[in-house]
Amino acid sequence: MVIYGVALLSFCMLAGVFAGDLLGELIGVQANVGGVGIAMLLLIVLSNLPSHRFRLGPITESGIHFWSAMYIPIVVAMAARQNVVAAVSGGWVAIVAGAAAVAAGLALVPLLARAGKGGPAR
Amino acid sequence: MTDVLSRVLAEHSLIAAFTVVGALTAVSYWISGRFTGGRLHGSAIAIALGLLLAYVGGLASGGSAGLADVPLFAGVGILGGAMFRDFAIVATAFGAEIEALKKAGLMGAVSVVVGVVLSFVVGAVVALAFGYTDPVSVSTIGAGAATYIVGPVTGTALGAGSDVVALSIAAGLTKAVLVMVGTPFVAGRIGLDNPYTAMIYGGLMGTTSGVAGGLAATDPRLVPYGAMTATFYTGVGCLLAPSVLYLFVRALL
Numbered sequence: 001m002v003i004y005g006v007a008l009l010s011f012c013m014l015a016g017v018f019a020g021d022l023l024g025e026l027i028g029v030q031a032n033v034g035g036v037g038i039a040m041l042l043l044i045v046l047s048n049l050p051s052h053r054f055r056l057g058p059i060t061e062s063g064i065h066f067w068s069a070m071y072i073p074i075v076v077a078m079a080a081r082q083n084v085v086a087a088v089s090g091g092w093v094a095i096v097a098g099a100a101a102v103a104a105g106l107a108l109v110p111l112l113a114r115a116g117k118g119g120p121a122r
Numbered sequence: 123m124t125d126v127l128s129r130v131l132a133e134h135s136l137i138a139a140f141t142v143v144g145a146l147t148a149v150s151y152w153i154s155g156r157f158t159g160g161r162l163h164g165s166a167i168a169i170a171l172g173l174l175l176a177y178v179g180g181l182a183s184g185g186s187a188g189l190a191d192v193p194l195f196a197g198v199g200i201l202g203g204a205m206f207r208d209f210a211i212v213a214t215a216f217g218a219e220i221e222a223l224k225k226a227g228l229m230g231a232v233s234v235v236v237g238v239v240l241s242f243v244v245g246a247v248v249a250l251a252f253g254y255t256d257p258v259s260v261s262t263i264g265a266g267a268a269t270y271i272v273g274p275v276t277g278t279a280l281g282a283g284s285d286v287v288a289l290s291i292a293a294g295l296t297k298a299v300l301v302m303v304g305t306p307f308v309a310g311r312i313g314l315d316n317p318y319t320a321m322i323y324g325g326l327m328g329t330t331s332g333v334a335g336g337l338a339a340t341d342p343r344l345v346p347y348g349a350m351t352a353t354f355y356t357g358v359g360c361l362l363a364p365s366v367l368y369l370f371v372r373a374l375l
Contacts, residue, residue, distance in 0.1 A: 009213055013208060013209055013212045020353075023357070024357060027361055031272075031356055031357050033357030033361075034354040035353065036208045036211055036330070039215075040212050040218070040349070040353075041223075044223070047216055048220065064213050064216045065216070068210065068213040071210040071211065071213065071338065071345065072168075072342060075165075075169060075207070075335050076147060078207050078331055079168075079169045080143075080176045080179070081188045081190040082298065083176070084174075084299060085176075086295055087296045091289065092252070093252045093263065094292030097293040098245075098296025098300060100245070101240070101297050104240050105327050106304070106326075108236065108237075108326055109312040109314065109326055113229075116232075116322070
């Protein structure tokens with residue numbers, strides 16, 4: 001049933017965010033540490049369990065696929081609710097700091113990718 | 123009649139948001155096909171239009187949530203809020219390859235730490251260049267260059283002034299907006315076309331909304347990999363910026 005997929009997804013998210021909040025409190029920061037990442041890992045693990053009793057049917061899967069497909073529309077809505085006015089009117093310090101951080105980060109992507117491929121990770 | 127219409131839209135705000143976003147998407151794909159021959163992806167245009175509407179909405183309402191502060195479009199705020207965003211991000215993990223995640227696991231973790239330190243240092247240097255000299259302000263602006271959550275968390279922890287905290291949030295927002303809009307344009311040049319690089323990209327950029335938007339506009343298949351590392355970034359930033367990185371700045375200034 002579709003709700004099984006949606007329920008599995010929501011369970012993974014709640015468990016992950018809970019773990020992320022606990023982790024944040026444990027290391028003493030006022031933020032969620034990787035909650036969504038933990039939720040993603042949990043979903044991947046649960047949906048790949050080798051057990052035949054826990055195999056997801058195609059209709060159950062469609063409950064997860066729907067939300068996966070809603071991702072881009074949700075991101076468009078997310079863009080439409082950003083505080084763009086504050087970003088633009090923050091003054092040059094904010095704009096230069098943000099832009100420089102983006103440029104530096106993007107420039108490092110190929111460097112780190114190459115460094116990793118040469119290392120023991122492969 | 124307009125009263126009835128606005129009441130219906132206000133009472134069904136989330137449902138109205140589906141229509142709004144659907145229409146926006148349709149317009150974007152039409153623009154993409156008609157004017158760019160599909161070269162500029164429809165979702166990239168939709169995100170850019172979304173940001174533009176957020177700007178217009180923010181100006182019109184004077185609020186902080188873009189278009190969502192206009193009562194007629196309040197549902198956009200719910201649909202685009204952190205709850206649905208994170209729910210959809212988790213859903214994209216369904217079908218992600220475990221092997222690809224394992225292969226990039228170590229470099230993904232490294233990229234998060236490198237990304238936080240890099241953004242902080244770049245932001246701090248910019249703050250210095252603009253004449254800020256006290257370690258608390260420099261650190262807060264540096265933290266804001268990480269994400270718009272790390273900035274205020276660091277500023278509050280260190281006791282920075284509210285004007286500096288506001289600047290740090292603006293720096294983080296600028297970063298998120300630029301990552302959303304800029305990623306599809308540089309994706310080819312930085313080799314962002316596989317899960318491995320996407321994980322490193324997510325870790326280096328860190329802003330969840332920026333990475334989410336940037337990858338959606340570049341190649342939606344890469345979303346789970348980039349999002350996976352990006353979600354650790356803010357936590358790591360809140361850990362490092364007010365502690366180690368601040369002490370480092372204080373020792374130097």
